[in-house]
Amino acid sequence: MAPTPPSSARAPPTVDLTQSDSNSDDWDDVPLDVVAPAAPDDAGSEMDDVDVDGAHNAYAELYDAVPDAGVSTTQESTPAPSLQITFAQPPAKAKRTSTVTTTPRDRKNRLLVHQVHTLAILAATRVRNRWCNDQTLRDTLQDMVPSLLLHKLQAIHPRLEPERRERVRMFESFMTELVSWWHARFHVHARMAAAAAWRQPSQDLWQPAPAPAHTWIDGWCVETPLEREQRHKRETRSKSHTQEVAIFPTGEHASVPTYLRLLPPPEAAASPKQLCAAARRRLGSRETKAILFCALCRSLGIPARLVVSVQVVPSAASKGPARPPPRLSSPSDEEDEMYIEPVDDKAPPTVWVEVYSRPYQHWITVDPVRGFIKPTGVRHMEPLPSQRQNKLLYIAAFEEDGYARDVTARYTRTLHTRIARLRPSVRGQPWWASVAQALHRPQKLDRDAIEDVELEDQTRREPMPTSVGAFKDHPVYVLERHLLRDQVVHPPHRVGTFQGEPVYLRVNVIKLLSARQWYNVGRVVKADEVPLKWARQRVYTTMSKRLEEQTRATSGDEAMEGLFADFQTQLYVPPAVHNGYVPRNAFGNVDLFVPSMLPAGGTHIRHPLAARAAKQLGVSYADAVVGFEFRRFKSLPKMAGVVVPTESAELVQTAVAELEESEARNEAAKAQRRALKNWSRLLTALVVSKRVQDEYGAAPPSAVPTSEERAPQLSTEKRQLCAPEPAPEPTPEPIAETPVPSSEPAEQPARVRGPIVSLEEMVAAEARASSSPVHDTPSPAAPKRRRIVIKRSTPTARRSARFASRERPSYDESDE
Structure with a gap:
């Protein structure tokens, strides 16, 4: 497809379609002079001089065969000069295989490219549809119409011709003459049409082997990394910019990407002003010819649609062999020429027009490229399956107000047989349906409803598949x-x-459903009904599998179950509540899969406290089974409330409300007790922490012994005795001091501050405190004190103590 020039995103113009949205002809309110007649000399019907300016056309060297002024206007298109086709000869060893190895990531990327490409083409068509509403372009095209055709258009009016059938004939005759005049007036240049064609994209970029340099692919040119770097340097100096893209080939292994640069547009038709110039030159591509004819019909007051057949890259990899890609000659090679695959003039176009006939109340297909008008597009606009350039997949018709409709069913007879299989689906849903819904007008007009019926009728008349x-x-x-x-x-x-x-x-x-499945939806099979079909019984649980194996071992056949249709069943009527007693099934419950299974005279209360309330009141009740859930090959019922007699339902609901209040009060009381208990624990912890801090305090950083000073200075026996036990040692309790009586008073040594971890550390700390004199005068010897460490006895500690008493040497407290 030809590259699409960028354009500003503007809202589509609002057009009043009241005149075309009526079941009648709606010509009474249209004035007779709605179209201004042309000049009487019919100067517009003559052939103007054609001028192709090379400054405005980047492909001017390709258009060397421009028709002269004396060329007859009855030709199909301007004859093109002979094409010189040059194919690149690939190396003998580098053969391109027909099978393409794609990974899941490649398939995902292809789907994404397919969607983005489709939306880009629709956006480009919507921009060109808005160009057709340009007033300057309309005035230019209207001035070209001969006055004879304008008078014929004015004559198609209910006031002048009250017979509707005659108006239908007159309108078709006028459109036939208008299409013939435009087809003879506007010429399609062969090379310009080939370079700017909206056709099926090339498959060369999707092959595993990269395309060679200087290859022309759909308006893009392949260049080497060195040429790309040199072009960047030139563009930096000239402050210009060329659009480019880098594409990595498919496959599991990453390789050098293929660098593509966008060639200059082959046709200067990127704005309404350039379309006016093309209309005056009467020369352009097939797409320009169709766009200008759509603008011409709108300038004459005829509702017209711009129809596009989206030529998008397929979402699935192609299986056919790859053809040699075209080559673009380098500046140093003067013998080669750029090869552009020509367009078949007899093949259906990808852009055409639909006009609305007010007398006929239908849309009519108009092909301004080939110059004919048909009431329907089937068999005329559908390409053959063998054509590579044109693939019918999506067809959208853009109206004057900017909205579009999906009209694919009007132009194909294989919508569900072939085309629907080519369209991708996202998460099991058709992707194109959501796109068409977004393009459609929010409110439906009367003519839209008529068109929907017509498209549905054509879909039903689709022929039978052939495979x-x-x-x-x-x-x-x-x-x-x-x-x-x-x-x-x-x-x-x-x-x-x-x-x-x-x-x-x-x-x-x-x-069809089995009797068990029909019961789950509240229906039962009628008496004496024969199953329409027998199928193998489905097993979901371990018990059903055992029964199936038992049946197979007994009879040797598979367990079968009969399937019934809806007309073979009737509504299930459960037993009614009698004398305040709720009937139950074999399991003591009530099956309530659907609301119709509720027993007559009963009420379903869906509340978890309903059973408790009914039991306290002594009301008859039964648990309601609303379904089943399967977990670990077991079928577990799902309960939801109870069923009680209707006369006791209000009393039970009142009791449920009281139970809710009681439960709320109990929960509040529990929360308060938990809070008070937590506060008590917190205050106790604070008191204990305060007492420990007051009693022992926190030693200054300089007074805290280091790890070297804490090293035990005990004997080998003490070290073995104090070895760590297998279980973690619990936190020691506060140490109780028992002073030894002495005959003479002595000064008490300074209290050891800091956390006491074990007896050894305490002894070492007291030894250091006693060895360092506090005063200059020596202090008398302090009496010996016996310190006892109280530990909590645990099973692990008891086993460790028994083991130490048997194998370790005895420990004498006098060693301290």
């Missing part, structure tokens, strides 16, 4: 082999045969 795979998931036809386990054709009226197999309509396919 077995096309029948699968077909919305109209179905084969019996493609039916699911719970599907059957009823009534079995066949509409044809395919390879000796009967073909049925999809609308006659109904869904």
Whole structure:
């Protein structure tokens, strides 16, 4: 497809469609002089001189065969000079295989590129549709119309011709003459049409092998990294910018990307002003010819649509062999020329026009490129499946107000057979349906409703598929082999045969359920009903699997169950509540899968405290089973409230409310008790912490012994005795001091400050405190004190103590 020039995103103009939205002709309110007649000399019908300016056309060297002024206007298109085609000869060893190895990431990228490409083409068409509303362009095109055609258009009016059938004939005759005049007036240059064609994108970029340098692919040129760097230097000096893109080839292994630069536009038609210039020159591409004809019809007051067949890169990898890519000659090579694949003039275009006939109340297909008008586009606008340049996938028609409609069903007879399979789906949902809904007008006009009926009718008239795979998931036809386990054709009226197999309509396919499944939806099978189909019984739980194995071992056959249709069932009526007693099933519950299964005279109360309230009041009740859930191959019922008699329902609900208040008070009391208990713990911890700080205090940083000073100075026996036990040692309790009586008073040594971890550290700290004199005069010897460390006895500690008493040497307290 030709590159799309950037354009500002503006809101579509608002057009009053009141005149075209009516079941009648709506010509009474249209004045007779709605179209100004042209000059009487009919100067616009003559052939103007054609001038192709090379300064305004980057491909001016390609347009060396411009028609002269004396060329007859009855030709199909301007004859093009002979093309010199040069294919690059690939190396003998570097053969491109037909199979393309793609990874899941490549498939995801292809889908994303497919979606983005589709939206980009629709956006470009919407911009060109807005250009058709330009007033200057309309005035320019209206001045070119001969006065004879304008008088014929004015004559199609209910006041002048009251017969509707005659007005329909006059309108079709006028459109035929207008299309013939425009087809003869505007010429399509072969090379310009080939360079600017909206056609199927090339598949060369999706092959695993990168494209060679100087290859022209859809308006892009492949360049080497060195040429790309040199171009960047030139653009930096000239302060210019060329659009470029880097594409990595598909496959698991990363390689050098393919660098592409955008070539200059082959046709100067990127604005309404340039479209006016193309209309005066009467020369351009096929797409420009269709766009200008759409603007011409709107300038004459005829509702017209700009229709585009989106030529988008396929979402799936191609399986065919890759063709040699075209080469673009380098500046040093004067023999080669750029090869542009020509466009078949007889092939259907990708852009055309639809006009609305007010007398006929239908949209009519107009092909201004090939110069004919048809009431419908089927068999005329659909390309052949063998064409590579044109693939019919999405067709959108843009109206004057900027909205669009999906009209694919009007131009194909294989919408569900072939085209629907080519469209990708996202998460199982058709992606194009959401895009078409976003493009559609929010409010539906009367003519839109008529068109919907027409498109649906054409969809129903789709011919029968020609392959077995096309029948699968077909919305109209179905084969019996493609039916699911719970599907059957009823009534079995066949509409044809395919390879000796009967073909049925999809609308006659109904869904079947077993008696157990019908009971789960509140229906039961009628008496003396014969199953329409027998199928293998489905097993979900361990118990059902055991029963199936038992049946197979007993009879040797598979466990089968009968399937019934909806018309073979009736509504399930449960037993009614009698004398205040709620009937129950074999498990003491009430099956309440659907609301219709509620017993007569009963009320369902969905509250977790309803059973407790009914039990306290002595009211008859039964738990309600609303479904089943399967966990670990077990079927577990889901309970939701109880069923009570209707006369006791109000009393039970009142009791439920009282229980709720009681539960709320209990929860508040529990929360208060937990808070008071937590506060008590906090205050106790604070008191204990305060007493420990007051009693022992915190030693200054300089007084805290280091790890070297804490090293035990005990004997080998003490070290073995004080070795760490396997279990973690609990935090010691406060130490109780027992003074030893002495005959003479002595000065008490300074209290050891700091945390006391073990007996050894305490002894070492007292030794250091006693060895360092506080006063100059020696202090008398302090009496010995016996310190006892109280530890909590645990099973681990007791086992460690027994083990130490058997194997370790005895410990004498006098060693201290």
